Every structure is written in structure tokens, then in C-alpha cells.
Amino acid sequence: MDDDDFDTPWKEVVMCHFPEFMAFYFPLAHAAIDWSRPHVFLDQEFAALSRDAELGKRLLDKLVSVYLRDGGVQWLLVHVEVQGWRDARFAERMFVYNYRVYDRHHRAVASLALLTDDNRHWRPSSFGYRLLGCWMAIEFPVVKLVDFADHADELLRHDNPFALVTLAHLQARQTRGNAHRRRAAKLRLTRLLYQRDWDRQRIINLYRVIDWIMRLPQALEVRLSYVALQLERRRAMPYISSMERYCMERGHQQGLEKGLQEGRQKGLQEGRQKGWQEGRQEGRQEGQQEGQCVLLTELLQQRFGELDAVARARLAAADVSQLLVWAKNFVSAATLDEVFRNR
Structure with a gap:
């Protein structure tokens, strides 16, 4: 597995925009689903099915209950796999999870695979066996992100959000290092x-x-x-x-630069080692406070308009921990008073 973590973002974006995910990668299946009726993610059910299946790491598994356009109240379980590396047992895992879902729910199960690895030739799309006249098998549709690599211009123009997600994934791999x-x-x-x-x-x-x-x-x-x-x-x-992360990074960066500068100056006067350590520590604290204060001020003015003298004074006098509390409040605050609350 490479250093880039594609797990968390895929889970989040698939759950928030599942109809668009299906429309972009699996248009035939998307067309057969009645999107006017709710779809439900069955994470607990799937966790129970896969808990004892030691079949290798998975990038993303989602079990979703959806309704079909034809068949009245008929419903379907769509099992989506997003796999980021070559796995010799991938097709077998699709087979195992498919029959486990059917065994528990006694419903038709569609297994779909989105493969995010770099190998254009690895396309596991079936698994099965024959024994004494018995035939057990599964075939499932496979989409490879690498197939979109030659269509960057089309992805840039496409109005489906997963076009940009695909492009981000491809360019992350292309710019590795x-x-x-x-x-x-x-x-x-x-x-x-x-x-x-x-x-x-x-x-x-x-x-x-x-x-x-x-x-x-x-x-x-x-x-x-x-x-x-x-x-x-x-x-x-x-x-x-991600305001909290940005505040911390910006403050840390400014503090580090300021601390190094002051540390060098003190080092010339009182001893290089002692001055560098003291200056770095003091500068980092002051830089974090200054960076977070400037950023939070910009964001508050952007949302609530020009700040009065009282609000500016509160921001200037606050320490790093207090600014971080207000930064967290800002994400969901509807008024300036809600930002400055300390709960």
C-alpha cells in the first residue's frame, strides 16, 4: 500500500453522494435504480458478515439497500468494493461476501468493483468452481480508475463530482514524490x-x-x-x-520561522544553543497565536462583516487554546456570539 491514504475520503464521498457515484462509474445499474426512494447503508449488517472473513485488506466495502424501478417493492443489495492494490484473492472475496449477503437477507445481490490500482491488465471479474456436476460462480462488473487517465480533459469538463474525485486520485499518483x-x-x-x-x-x-x-x-x-x-x-x-488543521499548521509554520530567527539572534548574544532553544519555543507560541488570530479574524469578517473594537480586542488578547475553541465554534456558528461561547 502506498503512502497516500485513499480510505477515509472514499468512504465519505461515496456515502454523501452515492447516486452520483453510481451514475459515474456504473451507469447501467444507476439507470435501473429508483432514486426517488431512499437508499440505506447497511454498515452493521456488512460488518457482521465480514468479521470472520480474513481475506485480506479492503479499501472500502459498502452494502446498500436500494429499490429498483421495476418490480414494485422489490429491493436490491448493492455491494461495492473499492480496491487499491492487486490482490490475488479479490474475486474470491467478492464471491464470499455475495453469498453471505444472500444467505442472511435472501435477496438478490449485485456486487460491483471499482479498482484504484495502477495495473491496467489486472481485471478480476469472476470467480467460481465446478465439482461433480455442480457449478458455483459469480461474474461482476469492474471499473478501473486507470482507464480514465487518458481522458483528463473530459474529466475536467464533466459535471459529475466523481469526475474531479477521479482526476484527483489519478493526479495524486502521477505526482507522487x-x-x-x-x-x-x-x-x-x-x-x-x-x-x-x-x-x-x-x-x-x-x-x-x-x-x-x-x-x-x-x-x-x-x-x-x-x-x-x-x-x-x-x-x-x-x-x-479543515479550519483547526489549517490554524495549527499556519501558526506552527509562522512560529517555527519566528522562533528560528529569534533563536539565532539570542544565540549570537547569549550562546547559540541556548538562544536557539528559547527563541524557538517563544517564537512558536507567539507565531501560533498570531497566525490563528489573523486567520480567525479574516474568517469572522467574511461571515459576519466588519468586527467591532471589542471583538478585535478579544481576539488579540486570547491565547492559542482559546483561539482554537473559537475556531471550532466557527464551523457551525450562526452568530458572532456563538463563536465566542466557551462551551
Whole structure:
């Protein structure tokens, strides 16, 4: 498994936008489902089925109950597998989970596979065996993200959000080991995300996915987050993907730089080692407070308008821990008073 973690974002985006996931990767199945009726994720049921199945690691398993367009109250269990690396027993696992779901629910089961590895030729789509006149087998549709690698321009123009998720995944692999190329690719996707006429929550969900998939070194991440804030300001959208993380990173970076500078100065006067340690510690604390204060002020003004002198004074006098509490409050606050509450 490579260093990039594709687990958390895939789970989140599939659950939040499951109909679009199906429409983009499995259009035939999507067309057969009645999306006017609710679909339900059966995570507990699937956990019970797979608990004792030691068949290798899985990137994502989701069991979903959906209704079909024909057949009245007939319903279907769709088993989705997202696999990120070659696994010789993958098809066998699809077979095992399929019959376990049927055995428990006595319903038709459709198993679907989305493969995120780099191997164009590995396409496990069936498993079965014959014995003494008995034939047991399963065949299932397979989609490979690598097949989209030659269609980047189409992905950029596509209105389905999973086009951008796919592109983020592909570019994360293409830029592995080259942080500056990845930053440029991530910035491009971020700008494109804000150009779409999508609602606020969708932008939040997708930016969080892109942010997780295309991870950057701390310094580059802070610079790109600042650009994202500018894009939000232009759209007048009070939104932040991971405010706490950004505050900590920005404050840490400023504090580290300031601490190193003061440490060098003190080191020349009182001894290099002692001055560097003291300056680094003091500078980091002051830099964290300053960075978080500036960022929180910008976000509060973006959402609630120009701050009065009292609010500015509270922000300037607050320490790092207090600013972090207010930053967490900001995510869901509807008024300025809710931000400054300490519960």
C-alpha cells in the first residue's frame, strides 16, 4: 500500500453522494435504480458478515439497500468494493461476501468493483468452481480508475463530482514524490471546484476529499489553503474545509520561522544553543497565536462583516487554546456570539 491514504475520503464521498457515484462509474445499474426512494447503508449488517472473513485488506466495502424501478417493492443489495492494490484473492472475496449477503437477507445481490490500482491488465471479474456436476460462480462488473487517465480533459469538463474525485486520485499518483507538481495540480482542481455552480455542502465535501487524496508537505499546504480562502472570499462563501488543521499548521509554520530567527539572534548574544532553544519555543507560541488570530479574524469578517473594537480586542488578547475553541465554534456558528461561547 502506498503512502497516500485513499480510505477515509472514499468512504465519505461515496456515502454523501452515492447516486452520483453510481451514475459515474456504473451507469447501467444507476439507470435501473429508483432514486426517488431512499437508499440505506447497511454498515452493521456488512460488518457482521465480514468479521470472520480474513481475506485480506479492503479499501472500502459498502452494502446498500436500494429499490429498483421495476418490480414494485422489490429491493436490491448493492455491494461495492473499492480496491487499491492487486490482490490475488479479490474475486474470491467478492464471491464470499455475495453469498453471505444472500444467505442472511435472501435477496438478490449485485456486487460491483471499482479498482484504484495502477495495473491496467489486472481485471478480476469472476470467480467460481465446478465439482461433480455442480457449478458455483459469480461474474461482476469492474471499473478501473486507470482507464480514465487518458481522458483528463473530459474529466475536467464533466459535471459529475466523481469526475474531479477521479482526476484527483489519478493526479495524486502521477505526482507522487513531486510535491510542487502536486501542489500545482491540486490548485488547479481547487480553482475548478469553485468555478462549478454547486451548493456549499457539495463544495465542502469535495474539497475535503481532494485535500485528503492530494496531501502536501506542511509549508505547501498552508500556501494552498490561503489561496482557497481567497477563492472563498471572491464567491462570498463562508466555508472552510479543515479550519483547526489549517490554524495549527499556519501558526506552527509562522512560529517555527519566528522562533528560528529569534533563536539565532539570542544565540549570537547569549550562546547559540541556548538562544536557539528559547527563541524557538517563544517564537512558536507567539507565531501560533498570531497566525490563528489573523486567520480567525479574516474568517469572522467574511461571515459576519466588519468586527467591532471589542471583538478585535478579544481576539488579540486570547491565547492559542482559546483561539482554537473559537475556531471550532466557527464551523457551525450562526452568530458572532456563538463563536465566542466557551462551551
